[in-house]
Amino acid sequence: MSLNCLRVVPHSLKKPRFFHLSYLRSSSSSSSSAVIVAMSYTKELAAAKKAASLAAHLCQKVQKALLQSDVQSKNDKSPVTVADYGSQALVSFALQQEFPADFSLVAEEDSEDLRKDGAQETVERITKLVNESITNDGSYNVTLSTEDVLKAIDSGRSEGGSQGRHWVLDPIDGTKGFLRGDQYAIALALLDGGKVVLGVLACPNLPLTSIGAAGQHSPNNEVGCLFFAEVGGGTYMQPLDGSSAVKVQVTAVENPEEASFFESYEAAHSMHDLSSLIAQKLGVKAPPVRIDSQAKYGALSRGDGAIYLRFPHKGYREKIWDHAAGCIVVTEAGGVVTDAAGKPLDFSRGKYLDLDTGIIVTNQKLMPLLFSAVRESIKEKAASL
Ligand SMILES: Nc1ncnc2c1ncn2[C@@H]1O[C@H](COP(=O)(O)O)[C@@H](O)[C@H]1OP(=O)(O)O
Ligand SMILES: [Mg+2]
Numbered sequence: 001m002s003l004n005c006l007r008v009v010p011h012s013l014k015k016p017r018f019f020h021l022s023y024l025r026s027s028s029s030s031s032s033s034a035v036i037v038a039m040s041y042t043k044e045l046a047a048a049k050k051a052a053s054l055a056a057h058l059c060q061k062v063q064k065a066l067l068q069s070d071v072q073s074k075n076d077k078s079p080v081t082v083a084d085y086g087s088q089a090l091v092s093f094a095l096q097q098e099f100p101a102d103f104s105l106v107a108e109e110d111s112e113d114l115r116k117d118g119a120q121e122t123v124e125r126i127t128k129l130v131n132e133s134i135t136n137d138g139s140y141n142v143t144l145s146t147e148d149v150l151k152a153i154d155s156g157r158s159e160g161g162s163q164g165r166h167w168v169l170d171p172i173d174g175t176k177g178f179l180r181g182d183q184y185a186i187a188l189a190l191l192d193g194g195k196v197v198l199g200v201l202a203c204p205n206l207p208l209t210s211i212g213a214a215g216q217h218s219p220n221n222e223v224g225c226l227f228f229a230e231v232g233g234g235t236y237m238q239p240l241d242g243s244s245a246v247k248v249q250v251t252a253v254e255n256p257e258e259a260s261f262f263e264s265y266e267a268a269h270s271m272h273d274l275s276s277l278i279a280q281k282l283g284v285k286a287p288p289v290r291i292d293s294q295a296k297y298g299a300l301s302r303g304d305g306a307i308y309l310r311f312p313h314k315g316y317r318e319k320i321w322d323h324a325a326g327c328i329v330v331t332e333a334g335g336v337v338t339d340a341a342g343k344p345l346d347f348s349r350g351k352y353l354d355l356d357t358g359i360i361v362t363n364q365k366l367m368p369l370l371f372s373a374v375r376e377s378i379k380e381k382a383a384s385l
């Protein structure tokens with residue numbers, strides 16, 4: 001008997017917390033004789049939270065003492081730092097310790113550039129950072145060699161897909177924000193049968209209180225949030241220092257005039273002119289809140305703003321690690337995530353998301369209005385070119 005189809009029951013059916021239904025079908029028969037079993041991802045979620053928190057501490061340390069030599073440029077000219085590599089090695093190592101028998105990881109970085117001449121010093125620095133994190137944590141009694149670290153990075157080369165389980169990792173989402181000293185996230189999700197079944201977003205620089213247009217900053221400006229969600233279990237946020245978690249919900253705002261929206265800080269990542277046209281059509285009054293990374297999904301899940309608009313420039317292909325964790329964090333908090341054609345994001349097709357034009361996120365009430373404004377604005381922009 002093999003697990004060849006896993007369907008996630010809509011949130012509105014109010015399943016018991018931390019369970020979702022899987023359909024097991026006999027491989028010898030194509031009939032629909034389905035056995036329904038309850039699946040829980042408690043162990044996987046605990047491991048994901050731990051791995052993302054460890055990586056977040058490594059990134060915080062590097063961001064504090066950021067040296068120019070820690071930044072390399074990849075083939076696509078995007079920046080990558082020792083913290084991106086260190087975070088990926090650490091998460092990969094920690095998850096493999098927990099799930100040695102069944103481990104598949106789809107992650108952003110690989111060791112190709114680190115294996116080139118002249119990279120030895122960088123590899124040693126990454127190895128030192130990873131080992132310091134392992135020692136400080138105290139749960140694993142090992143010291144990794146430089147080759148162990150390179151192998152841990154490279155175990156993120158899986159292609160994902162619609163069969164089986166795959167971890168999905170962006171070791172630093174928003175590297176440009178990280179380099180500026182702004183927002184970034186460690187984004188980790190688990191796919192089972194092509195569906196996202198859990199997600200964790202560690203946002204080391206995100207204030208614990210609202211960053212929305214009308215947000216109240218906490219008096220001591222405390223930062224560092226860990227968002228986590230399991231299918232059917234809702235979304236929670238806790239401080240990265242480990243204190244207790246609270247359940248979060250997207251905003252209940254129904255009137256677009258009262259809504260505020262998030263978009264990329266980087267204009268090269270998302271068309272700000274299109275977002276502003278959409279906001280104008282909707283009657284949104286507040287100026288855009290521009291921040292880097294999937295911290296936007298986290299902030300939206302706790303109601304800091306009502307809408308997230310993302311319209312990459314022509315030719316850019318979205319990757320699953322840039323949205324998997326954020327998507328479940330928002331949907332389990334009651335939000336809706338679709339592409340610009342209104343279709344849910346499909347994480348089952350390998351490392352890329354094949355989608356129409358962009359990604360839009362909001363609550364259930366605002367989605368119909370937002371969707372119309374998006375369609376009209378896209379048409380109008382195309383006609384003006
Ligand atoms: N040209 C691009 N268009 C859209 N997104 C991009 C582009 N280049 C990199 N990204 C990715 O967009 C995400 C950040 O988006 P945002 O603008 O929301 O902060 C990151 O995943 C970043 O990758 P990376 O993970 O390497 O930082
Ligand atoms: Mg990158």
Ligand SMILES: [Mg+2]
Pocket residue numbers: 170172173174321322
């Ligand atoms: Mg990213």
Ligand SMILES: [Mg+2]
Pocket residue numbers: 084108170171172173174175
């Ligand atoms: Mg990244």
